[in-house]
Amino acid sequence: MLQFIGPQTRVYLIVMLVLATSAGAALAKDQILGQPFDATDGPTAGGFTLYGSGWDGPGLGSAAVKYYFVNGTPDIAGTAEKTEILRAMDLWSKYADITWSPAAGAGENTSVDIGWYTGAHGDGHAFDGPGGVLAHAFYPTNSETIAGDMHFDEDETWTTGYLADRNVFYIAVHELGHSVGIDHSGDDKAVMAPVYYGGTIGDALPPDDISAIRALY
Numbered sequence: 001m002l003q004f005i006g007p008q009t010r011v012y013l014i015v016m017l018v019l020a021t022s023a024g025a026a027l028a029k030d031q032i033l034g035q036p037f038d039a040t041d042g043p044t045a046g047g048f049t050l051y052g053s054g055w056d057g058p059g060l061g062s063a064a065v066k067y068y069f070v071n072g073t074p075d076i077a078g079t080a081e082k083t084e085i086l087r088a089m090d091l092w093s094k095y096a097d098i099t100w101s102p103a104a105g106a107g108e109n110t111s112v113d114i115g116w117y118t119g120a121h122g123d124g125h126a127f128d129g130p131g132g133v134l135a136h137a138f139y140p141t142n143s144e145t146i147a148g149d150m151h152f153d154e155d156e157t158w159t160t161g162y163l164a165d166r167n168v169f170y171i172a173v174h175e176l177g178h179s180v181g182i183d184h185s186g187d188d189k190a191v192m193a194p195v196y197y198g199g200t201i202g203d204a205l206p207p208d209d210i211s212a213i214r215a216l217y
Contacts, residue, residue, distance in 0.1 A: 047186055048212035052141035054181035055098075055110055055148075061217055062097035063180070065148065068106050070115030075158040081168050084160055085114060088172035091203070092180060095210045096217035107145040112179050116154040127153040134166060137175035148179045163199050170200040182212045 055063035067089065072081050089100045103111045120126040123146060127133055137150040152158065156166050170191070177192045185192040187208040191201065205213075 048190065048192060048208050048215070049183040049185065050181055050212065050216050051139050051178075051183040052181050054216045055140045056217065062099075063217055064099045064101070064110070065180070066101055066103035066108055066111035068103040068108070068111060068113050070106055070113055073116045073152065073154060073158045076160060076168070080160055081158060084169040085172045085176075088169055088176050091173055091205060092176055092213055094203075095205060096213040098180065098213075098217055109144045110140075110148075111145075112148040112150055112176070113145070114150050114152075116152045116158075118154045121151065123149070123151065125151075127151075127155060129153075129155045130157075135171050135175050137178040139178060140181050150175045150179055165198045167198075167200040170196070173201070173205075177209070177212070180213070181216050182209075185209070185212065 055065055069082055069085075072079060075081075086100075089098075092098055093100065103113075106113045118127055119129075123138075125136055133153060134156055135150065135152045138146050138148055140147050142148075150172070152168075152171070158166050158168055160168055173191050174196070182192055184194045185208050187193060187206070188195065189206050190208040190212075191206060192209055192212065
């Protein structure tokens, strides 16, 4: 989950992770600004952390995941936001054996449902209006049908601009990392790091993110 700290610093802090309990309920785990991450649910110093076994199960090394766009955002012309999210999927697949295919509808198993929402939207993690929380995603170890789903706050102003504070591609890459089972990283150069300084990345993942996805798949 991404939270906006302030327009002057253009820094985002990821303060919540959507975790799975043993009963399969999706819960939010707070991370407090200025305090270290707990070793059980945050990054080890200087490197990536995984959460669970991903979509494939332990040791299988590949995954076939579906996706479905529930809606888009009117902030971006046409369907460019969907194109950016598909690019984010392809970026993870560049380094691991993950295949993505469109689902017939929302709520399918092993599927990432993607949408823009405001306020309370039925998953127990309400958005908070402009600023604050930008997006959140659910780990694959959550119960179906919420597992993997990725939600963006429609009260933000979304863009595909390279230096934008709310760049769809970059934020989608980060949230999809959670959707496939990657936790936050202690490497501040990683996409999965808990801070984001605005802008976006090119067509390559940083080394720590590559190590994370290859460790899981």
